[in-house]
Amino acid sequence: MSEKPEPSGTGIGVRVRRKEDRRHLQGRGRFVADLAMPGLLEVAFLRSPVAHARLTGWRKAPGAEARCFFLEDLEGLQPIVARSSLKGYKVSEWPALARDKLRYVGECVAACVAPTRAEAEDLAEACGLDYEELPAVIDPLAARRAGSPLVHESWGDNLFLETFVDGDIDAIARTAAVKVEREYATARQCMHPMEGKGLLAWWDDRADQLVVHTSTQVPHVIRTGLAECLGLEQRRVRIAPPDVGGGFGYKCILQPEELVVAWLAMTYRRPFRWVEDRREHLVAGANAREHHYKVTAYADARGRLLALDAEVTVNVGAYSVYPFTACLEAAQAGGNLPGPYDFRNYRCRTYSVASNKPPFTPYRGVARPGVCFAIELTIDAIARAVGREPAEVRAENLVPGSAMPYDNVTNKHYDSGDYPESLRRAMARIDLPAVRTRQAQGEPDGRLIGVGFSTFTEQSAHGTKVFASWGIPMVPGYEQATVRLTPEGGVEVRAGIHTIGQGLETTLAQVASEILTIPVERIGVVLGDTAETPYSTGAYASRGAVMAGGAVSRSATALAGQIKAIAAHLLQCEPAEVSFEGGRIRGGNASLDFADVGRAWYLNPEQLPDGVDARGLEATEGFKPKVDSGAFTYATHAAVVAVDPETGKVEILDYVVIEDCGTMINPMIVEGQAFGGSAQGIGTALFEESPYDAAGQPLHSTLADYLLPGPSELPSFRIEHMETPSPYTAHGIKGVGEGGAIAPPGAIVNAINDAVKGLGVEMTEIPVSPRRLLGKILAARSGTPSGLEAAE
Amino acid sequence: MKAAAFDYARAGDLAEAVRLLGEGEGSAKLIAGGQSLGPMLNLRLVRVGLLVDIRRLEALRTVEEGEGTLRYGALITHSEFEDGRVPDAGNGLLRQVGGGIAYRAVRNRGTLGGSLAHADPAADWISAFTALDATLQIEGPAGRRSLPLAGGLLGAFTLDLGETEILTAVEVPRLGAGARWGWHKINRKTGEFADAIGVALLDEERGFCRVVCGAVEGPPVVLAAVAEALRAEGRQAGRALVPAAVAEALPALDPVGRHLHVVAVQRAIDQVFGR
Known part of the structure; x- marks a missing residue:
């Protein structure tokens, strides 16, 4: 590791200070809660006070009925449904607002709107619910037993999915010197980005588009999911995420609150906003991590692991999240339990159990x-x-x-x-x-x-093959980026992945800088906005640096070729003789500034060679690793x-x-x-x-x-x-x-x-x-x- | 969540504060530092018609030295104890306790009187001032009265304080220069409320010894038998009585809770004698 020469400039390997930190340290970041818009109405949700009940009636706030919305008011809005091609997978329908049944404490039942959040909360308090309580399904092992109350009656049991990996265990079990049996449990947790969830949605009449400023890791995926639930063409939905104060997986999913706020903006053609508070976040939001393991390991007398027999139960809560489904956690658990160890005999059964707890979101590290x-x-x-x-x-x-x-x-x-x-x-x-x-x-x-x-081991950037095997609604493919040289010799990088605090505005600039040698201070990075960036499945699964980094590398390399062709003409040498060094372009004994090439293309095309590459000083390329099962x-x-x-x-x-x-x-x-x-x-x-x-x-x-x-x-x-x-x-x-x-x-x-x-x-x-x-x-x-x- | 609407008035003097509380007809509440009331209002766990702000009442910010006593105005903040900006009746105990309450931002605003009036069993001051044998000064429409803290705490979050009364000051006997104390708080992380508090005071000069078991379901428990054994027979005798005394005083505790309280009290005693 130490033989490498110390990297110079602002390319790969350099401890460049983060570009995004200036605005954040000065309090000039712009998050959902910072946005201001004339006529903005704030949304507060009335949430289920009980874990499991049949909803029999409801009342709107007296005198403010027009500002209270139950599911029947949200005409045309479809529930959140995440399918999987895995055999036996049971699909849940997660309604934007609960209608017939209440399935967890904190489930949204009504939305109330007012000029301030406090007034909206007053309205939510003034609404009423009638319900008949049902026994709650809380413990995942009890939920698996026959006779348990059912979260979704039509299923007949509480299992989203059961999987089984068979392996030859029995022969080793008979002869192994050592047998170790354990049960392990990990608590249900809540992930805590500094900024909770939130969004502001409005209708842009000029673009004839619903514009959604949502705090998300996956803007392009949210566009797809939201458009389907709203019944809008995808071109009429623009997701323009502002600064995002951390995600950790929570902001990878489409949420009922997003559906409701977007529907309100689409229907009433005015801006609406919901900002999650920490109580909503803790009770209803970012739930994760509740696993139970039964493990039997067989080893020789020196402790060499020979075989592993496991049963994994994951309590995934009431509904399946979109797009990752309720099976991702257990699938990863079963697939990753063998860890970094060298053994060949493994048997594992996994259960993804539904319960009267909030839906489960993949959290940093997933299973x-x-x-x-x-x-x-x-x-x-x-x-x-x-x-x-x-x-x-x-x-x-x-x-x-x-x-x-x-x-x-x-x-x-x-x-x-x-x-x-x-x-x-x-x-x-x-x-x-x-x-x-x-x-x-x-x-x-x-x-x-x-x-x-x-x-x-951390399977990072697991790609097409891995996700396709789960058959979920979103399978990542090639990641793309656009890299453009500007007239003054600066660079613009555009990628559909979003910056959520992980430093991508800096690291993607460093990748471009590595290839073009232009310092990162002169490289602007535009991320996430679906109107301005190529499609990306987003920032999750430790994929940003590998995938978007790879895409920027490919595009910058293509752009470098285009720049060199023009520079060779200006320098009167062959393109192969042109090289970049310290932010300058060299060829033969002469050198140019990148601005010289930029000006030639944009402002003085008369200087360009005949037959110049008409793509100019912009390149959009795609990237996928040679083997896409993960690095x-x-x-x-x-x-x-x-x-x-x-x-x-x-x-x-x-x-x-x-x-x-x-x-x-x-x-x-x-x-x-x-x-x-x-x-x-x-x-x-x-x-x-x-x-x-x-x-x-x-x-x-x-x-x-x-x-x-x-x-x-x-x-x-x-x-x-x-x-x-x-x-x-x-x-x-x-x-x-x-x-x-x-x-x-x-x-x-x-x-x-x-x-x-x-x-x-x-x-x-x-x-x-x-x-x-x-x-x-x-x-x-x-x-x-x-x-x-x-x-x- | 955001607080439900309420009216707000800033009292110019103590008499006005008492009058405003009376006009609130049971729906008025005092606010000083607001470090407990603020979150409770925002969570809508508390509703008030009128919030009477006494933060600016300078009369409640004084410290008066009496004959062997100190009288702290109710608006003295935790950080003023922590920083040694007020004399310490506990011979260093109050500075130690004040510096261990929550976080600095809370200590800058939170007040002694607010903490005692709120009477959260897991808070620090009610245990420390119970150990110091404090007496509360209270002002109300009917005039002034005194209330011993140990008897005035009626239960969790309940001080014997009327809706129109104001806790104005806290008076404590001053420990002698040779007095020793022990304070042991068990909590899961810095700044969190306590799971168990042990306080031990030994002032041989004055013949005063007190041992308190705090952060329990209700008011802090004074372990008189332990204190008597400590004073008369010494460290080991007192220490040995702690498990039985805690078990007797707090029969509802589970084994883990009981053990934590015993350990907190014993460690406070150990601190008195130097480990």
């Missing part, structure tokens, strides 16, 4: 934080069963670098890298022998020290924790990340992604949880009830990069958006279990709250038979 947690704890459990150092057992089980490229047991094509090397470096950086020594000495304050590791980023995280056995409180003393995302466009942005993702992963491991009571009432409605880690709960991350270029992508880039969030629960809970192993305690459920951990410690002390719930 992988759950599967990584499950497999990483299993590896440590195997190591303890064979009495060896877990890190050593892990190293021996990882796919070795010499086996690359490697097709794993679920046919994931691991393209490149050295997984054991990342673990070895993590062991060295965390100084495993020193931690073991300190652990043996004991702490003066009585706390217990533990160390844990977690190695994972596999990977990393090892290592954590040292101190556990207070009297309070159950866990402090992270040290945290190391060794990551390899291929060629880094901007190492500073890569580190930002790793730190931010790791912070979220620490939330998953220790803090975040959306609890419900038996009636399906959420017990978390503010950030006082739902704890996010803050600066004082986070360690100073130490990060080291490896840089193995992908053989399949432009410049060898791999995606990096999600990885940080995947590994922390595995590393931290392994460290906790390492710390408390002498107490006869093993944690298998996250978050490891003080209450959960202390409960187990007290139960172990009192001799309650591993009775985790004894103290609850």
Whole structure:
């Protein structure tokens, strides 16, 4: 990694400061809530107060009936439906406003409009609902049993989908030296972009278009989905997202609130806006992550993993989201559970269960934080069963670098890298022998020290083949970008992917700068607006740098050829002799400014050669990796924790990340992604949880009830990069958006279990709250038979 | 969410504040720092007809030193304790407690009187001032009265304070220079409300010892037997009584909750004696 020359200029590999930060640091960003428009009406939603009920009647706010809307008022509006071609998949219809049944607390039932949000909320309060409550479906394992209440009666059960991957387990099961059985659970969580969801929609009579300024990661996909539900031609819908304050997956889906606000604007031809507040967000919005695993692993006497038998249950909530469907999570869980490990026998059954909780949205890492947690704890459990150092057992089980490229047991094509090397470096950086020594000495304050590791792969930019196999409404293909030289020698980049805080305005400019050598300060980047950019399925699945980066690379390369042809004529040399250097064009002994070429094309075409390429100084090209099953980023995280056995409180003393995302466009942005993702992963491991009571009432409605880690709960991350270029992508880039969030629960809970192993305690459920951990410690002390719930 | 509509009036003096509360006919409420009331209004958990702002009442911002006592105006903010801008009756305890309340932005606006009147069991001041044996000064249409904090807390979020009364000051006996204290708060993260609070005070000069178990379902619990054992027989005797005392005072706690409260109190005692 260190042999490479230090990159110069503002191209690939340079720690360029983010272009977007100037406006954000000065408070000059423009988000949905910042938009102003004459005649704007604010929308407030009346939401279901109960988890499961038959809606029998409703009343509009007396005296303000015309400003209250129930489903019957939204003429022509179609429900959200996401189909999948997977066999046995059951389709749900998610109405914009609930009509016959209420299926979760927070489901939209009515929309009320007024000049201010407070007045709109007054109207929503003045509306009335009549309903007959039904028993709620809350626990996903109970929901699978015969006789459970049904979320969708016509289905006959509560299963969106059941999948089964068969593999030869039985022969190994009979002979394996070691058998480890565990159940794991991950809490339902809520993702927390700094800006919640929101949109403003209005009708542009001049363009004869509905214009929607929505906070989204996937503007072009929203256009397709919204147009279908509204019954409008897609050309009459323009999605023009403003600044987006984070997404993490939540803003990848079409929401009922978007349908209602867009319908109002289309119907009344005036602007309407809804801005999600944090309570709506917590109760009804960005739900994710609720998994349950039953895992049986077989290993030899040294701890070599031979076979894995698993059952995965995902509680996906009441409806299927568009476009990712209710099956994406379980499909990813079943496919990714084998992780970075080298074994050939795998059996897995997955259940995607409907319940009376809010619909489930893919969250940074999608299913992988759950599967990584499950497999990483299993590896440590195997190591303890064979009495060896877990890190050593892990190293021996990882796919070795010499086996690359490697097709794993679920046919994931691991393209490149050295997984054991990342673990070895993590062991060295965390100084495993020193931690073991300190652990043996004991702490003066009585706390217990533990160390844990977690190695994972992150399938980034998984493409056409992967999504087509799920048969969902949106399969990504070629990503396109437009790159244009302007008359004064600057550059405009246009791509349909959107900037959501991940730094794409900078990194895409760096890719163009790499090829054209023009500094990023002179490269403008226009993203997301469907009226101004080529179609893109958007920013998700760690695909932005790989796909849009690849598209900008291809287009800039094409543009470079067009520039060189004109420059050769002006320089009186052959195009092959023309090169770019430090923002200048050289040929023979002479040089030109890019502006000279720009002026020639736009303002002085008389200077152009005969037969000049009529496409001029603009290129739109498409990109797809040579193998589109995904570029596999990977990393090892290592954590040292101190556990207070009297309070159950866990402090992270040290945290190391060794990551390899291929060629880094901007190492500073890569580190930002790793730190931010790791912070979220620490939330998953220790803090975040959306609890419900038996009636399906959420017990978390503010950030006082739902704890996010803050600066004082986070360690100073130490990060080291490896840089193995992908053989399949432009410049060898791999995606990096999600990885940080995947590994922390595995590393931290392994460290906790390492710390408390002498107490006869093993944690298998996250978050490891003080209450959960202390409960187990007290139960172990009192001799309650591993009775985790004894103290609850 | 946005608050439902309400009227707002800024009181020019204490008498006007009392009068405005009376005119509100039960729907008026005081606001000072607004760090609890503000969110509750926005979440529509609280409705008011009239909000009476007393933030500018300078008479409630003074500190008076008496004979062995200190009297804090109700509008003293948490950050003023934290920064040592007011004398500390607790020999450093109040500075420690004030600096550990929520976040700095909250501490800059949140007031002592507001916190005590709100009487959230998990808040810090009610435990600290119960340990210090505080007496509240209250002004109302019928005049002035005193209320011992320990007896005035009737339950969670309930102080014995009438709808037209104003908590104006908090008076506490001043600890001697040799007095020692312990304060242990168990919470899940910096700035969060407590899951358990332990307070221990030992002022041998004055013969005063008090041990408090806070952040419970209702008002903080004074563990008198523990304090007596501490004073008479010392650290280990007091410490040993804590589990039984907590179990007796708080029988409804589950084992985890009980354990946390025992640990918080024992660690506060340990701090008094230096670990």
